[in-house]
Amino acid sequence: MMAKGLFNFSKKILERFSNPENVGRIVKPDGIGYVSDPSHGIDLELYIKINNSIITEAKFKAFGCAATIATISMVSEMIEGKSIDQALAISEDEISAALNGLPPSKMHCARLGRELISSAIYDSKKRSNI
Amino acid sequence: MMAKGLFNFSKKILERFSNPENVGRIVKPDGIGYVSDPSHGIDLELYIKINNSIITEAKFKAFGCAATIATISMVSEMIEGKSIDQALAISEDEISAALNGLPPSKMHCARLGRELISSAIYDSKKRSNI
Amino acid sequence: MKRIYLDYAATTPTDPEVAKAMLPYLTKSYGNPSSLHSFGLEAKEAIEEARGSIADSIGARSSEVIFTSGGTEADNLAIKGITFQNKSRGDHIITSSIEHPAAIETCKFLEKRGNRITYLRVDSNGLVDPDEIKKAITNKTILVSIMHANNEVGTIEPIADIAKITKEADIPFHTDAVQTFGHIPVNVKSLGVDLLSVSAHKLYGPKGIGALYVRKGLELTPLFHGGGQENKNRSGTENTASIVGFAKAVDLTIQEIPTETIRLTSLRDLFIKGILEKIDDTRLNGHPQLRLPNNINVSIDYIEGESVMLNLDLEGICVSTGSACSSSEHGPSHVLLAMGLPREQAYGSLRITLGRWTNETHIEYILDSLIKIVTKLRAMSPLVVKVKNIE
Amino acid sequence: MKRIYLDYAATTPTDPEVAKAMLPYLTKSYGNPSSLHSFGLEAKEAIEEARGSIADSIGARSSEVIFTSGGTEADNLAIKGITFQNKSRGDHIITSSIEHPAAIETCKFLEKRGNRITYLRVDSNGLVDPDEIKKAITNKTILVSIMHANNEVGTIEPIADIAKITKEADIPFHTDAVQTFGHIPVNVKSLGVDLLSVSAHKLYGPKGIGALYVRKGLELTPLFHGGGQENKNRSGTENTASIVGFAKAVDLTIQEIPTETIRLTSLRDLFIKGILEKIDDTRLNGHPQLRLPNNINVSIDYIEGESVMLNLDLEGICVSTGSACSSSEHGPSHVLLAMGLPREQAYGSLRITLGRWTNETHIEYILDSLIKIVTKLRAMSPLVVKVKNIE
Numbered sequence A, B: 001m002m003a004k005g006l007f008n009f010s011k012k013i014l015e016r017f018s019n020p021e022n023v024g025r026i027v028k029p030d031g032i033g034y035v036s037d038p039s040h041g042i043d044l045e046l047y048i049k050i051n052n053s054i055i056t057e058a059k060f061k062a063f064g065c066a067a068t069i070a071t072i073s074m075v076s077e078m079i080e081g082k083s084i085d086q087a088l089a090i091s092e093d094e095i096s097a098a099l100n101g102l103p104p105s106k107m108h109c110a111r112l113g114r115e116l117i118s119s120a121i122y123d124s125k126k127r128s129n130i
Numbered sequence C, D: 001m002k003r004i005y006l007d008y009a010a011t012t013p014t015d016p017e018v019a020k021a022m023l024p025y026l027t028k029s030y031g032n033p034s035s036l037h038s039f040g041l042e043a044k045e046a047i048e049e050a051r052g053s054i055a056d057s058i059g060a061r062s063s064e065v066i067f068t069s070g071g072t073e074a075d076n077l078a079i080k081g082i083t084f085q086n087k088s089r090g091d092h093i094i095t096s097s098i099e100h101p102a103a104i105e106t107c108k109f110l111e112k113r114g115n116r117i118t119y120l121r122v123d124s125n126g127l128v129d130p131d132e133i134k135k136a137i138t139n140k141t142i143l144v145s146i147m148h149a150n151n152e153v154g155t156i157e158p159i160a161d162i163a164k165i166t167k168e169a170d171i172p173f174h175t176d177a178v179q180t181f182g183h184i185p186v187n188v189k190s191l192g193v194d195l196l197s198v199s200a201h202k203l204y205g206p207k208g209i210g211a212l213y214v215r216k217g218l219e220l221t222p223l224f225h226g227g228g229q230e231n232k233n234r235s236g237t238e239n240t241a242s243i244v245g246f247a248k249a250v251d252l253t254i255q256e257i258p259t260e261t262i263r264l265t266s267l268r269d270l271f272i273k274g275i276l277e278k279i280d281d282t283r284l285n286g287h288p289q290l291r292l293p294n295n296i297n298v299s300i301d302y303i304e305g306e307s308v309m310l311n312l313d314l315e316g317i318c319v320s321t322g323s324a325c326s327s328s329e330h331g332p333s334h335v336l337l338a339m340g341l342p343r344e345q346a347y348g349s350l351r352i353t354l355g356r357w358t359n360e361t362h363i364e365y366i367l368d369s370l371i372k373i374v375t376k377l378r379a380m381s382p383l384v385v386k387v388k389n390i391e
């Protein structure tokens, strides 16, 4: 009769959420992604460093629910070492899979993760075009 | 947690109903009362013998619920030895009291009892007027 | 005094194993299933497990089962829920004249508010004729509601045949399976119904919990609004302990159906044979074959049911009667009248329903008691001489 | 892991004595209360005794208490029952914007069907102003429904003052006392209300049972039609065991109110003082004095409530938050928004509710955990720098 996990979260989500990696900001980032909807309880920032089209470093800040925090932390890790194109190609299902499955009621977090990657990369492109 | 009595019937009603007195008919009665409403599950007969305006004997037959049977049996006994006028004056409350209280849902039985007395005495008057 | 309970159709004792299964969800895993923390989650999981196993047992999906506070709520939710939801499509409901009050009074309520209701006649065995349903359907018909088996006379209705008709006409079909669930096989697929009501206390589960099956895709207007529980169909903090108990009861009972059917049918027929042979002027009400294994309903001429019932009760035997007699409510069973019984006979009806703890000794004991009681009451009855001209 | 339950406003464990009182009515005195035989009668008597003692405890008569399946049903029955019954007299309902969903969603449902609803504003402490009710009343007003105390922020409303107004205007007044019954004195006479909802699982009774007080003379359209139980107001086989358990819970809890009020108020204030002192940018939601003894509701800036709640849960502490975050439902508490909190702050709210088994150690433990968790989450939060311009 003991709970199997909060919200039926996978152990991976619970771990990520209690001790998220990549928390923080990068002082001179090549791109910053924002997904901001504080009226819906969400405010996310993703900082990336890019070298030769490869994302070499990622950090994040998140105001959001537990699943959001876990997801964004995971996303920040997933894109490290990937090319920009590879990062943009990451699907919601891949994000969910990396967390051993988001519960259905939290699938929107994966979408937020994708939007955040796009936003950061878009910003980096804008910057490099200047 | 044992039931205090069926329908919350008084012990008196239960006794009366299991072993009613005065069941039967009188062969040459001075009056017969009928209350018949078989479509409502009721068919009652009351037979009386009268001597000098005094009811000397009463018997009944009853098709009806337990409380009705107990009430009519009680009524038949109550009128024995009473004058016609005394018998007609018996109230519903008196009938209920004689049974140590009919439950509210069965108070209509007392009314049936009164109607039955009236009917029998009315019949006896008709007969003696012939 | 030892008491013999023969009123299993009215309600059943909660199986001690069911009570045992409920207890932890009262005192230990007491979280509110809507709470997001671990206490809430463990309650939620228990409910979903129960829902799954009950859904399984009737051939439904979990998402098609709505928990309610009992059979009455399930019937009300089905009938009002479909009626309110489909106001713009039509206003006509087809039901039978022998439904349980939970269905028939609901229809009468809707009738007063302007709905049109067809109360189908039944034959002398209590059977609904599917052809009559076909005839009754109009383009304004929004619901057909016919019970699976009748609670008074035990007649089992031709639900699958009716379902073929409603399916063709594309009209939602509700059946009240409160008396059949746990007693004979109940499967929403083979019955072909769209809505189905059940209640735990008829199958050795607790009172105050039931369920409504609603076929996927069918929408209802809820009876309760609020926190949005039960997929928004039935708000209110879930009764975790009773839901768990319900599932346990279903589990235990359904296993037993094959053996209990044989055992109870033979006890039932023993009693029927006994009373018809040993007491004159008695007859069986309800269908002789298409009948619940545990249901006996007999009419005993010249005497009134409630007085028989109370006499039996004084001997420790608990049964039921189709006749109620009180200052506020008069009248014999609407079911028996719909089957064409004369009122006097309907007044003399007795329902004896068997269950898990009924044995042959009980059957013999009640037969003996009944003979004594009938003899005594008939000696008091003015109807005996009127009808038979004997004294 | 040891768990600390601090979500007593969501639900309470069933008192083991209550469970013990229920058990015989499951397995032994299991009769259907409507049955006329001795099994039925003993169930009926147990119900009437329970009804009497619950009625007594709120200053009502037995005949004024209708048992329901919980607080949600009681609220729905009160609001819909009065609305449907008085359709010819009017169509206007006055309620507040901070009611429980059981009331507010019911009003929204009625609004969609054509009723006019006034949702009164509250002040920043969550208080309804009786004068606003006076102003809102029209000659079409058929019901006023204002909760006794709010389930999220614990604010206790001026019910007796409102009752003076509704009495003068001769309009039925319903109060949802689900959060107050068993926690502070509840008396229908001194409150002056016409209808009052209660629920057993908020006071150490079982889930799935509640009651509605309806002042004598007031008529309702029932939600359930059927066998005519509960004086025709609520059909359905009565949940004997839970009704008995409810009465037992009331009995046990009401006795404790005076001592528990003192004990819990002091624990509550200890926590409030602690969090406001030890964590920056926090504030108490709800009225500082006119407040349930067991309710704490705080906003913690820059972080989101659900993530705080889950972090606490991982440490074994169960609390509640005014913010829910799921793909289907978004949005912070309607109560906090109605009190004027900015959405971000409403997202950072936590409700901690105390009960019979809460002690000072728990308060210290949760304070310590909370400090750690808030520090960690704020370090992740982009709002901290935005708002305070620090990093």
Ligand SMILES: Cc1ncc(COP(=O)(O)O)c(C=O)c1O
Binding pocket: C009, C010, C069, C070, C071, C072, C073, C075, C100, C102, C147, C149, C150, C151, C176, C177, C178, C179, C199, C200, C201, C208, C210, D235, D236, D237
């Ligand atoms: C056929 C039928 N339908 C509905 C009900 C009502 O169910 P409940 O007693 O759970 O309210 C009953 C039993 O009372 C029943 O026999």
Ligand SMILES: Cc1ncc(COP(=O)(O)O)c(C=O)c1O
Binding pocket: C235, C236, C237, D009, D010, D069, D070, D071, D072, D073, D075, D100, D102, D147, D149, D150, D151, D176, D177, D178, D179, D199, D200, D201, D208, D210
């Ligand atoms: C104020 C209030 N009203 C109504 C309810 C609903 O009661 P129940 O949970 O018994 O359905 C609750 C609790 O959930 C409540 O706190």
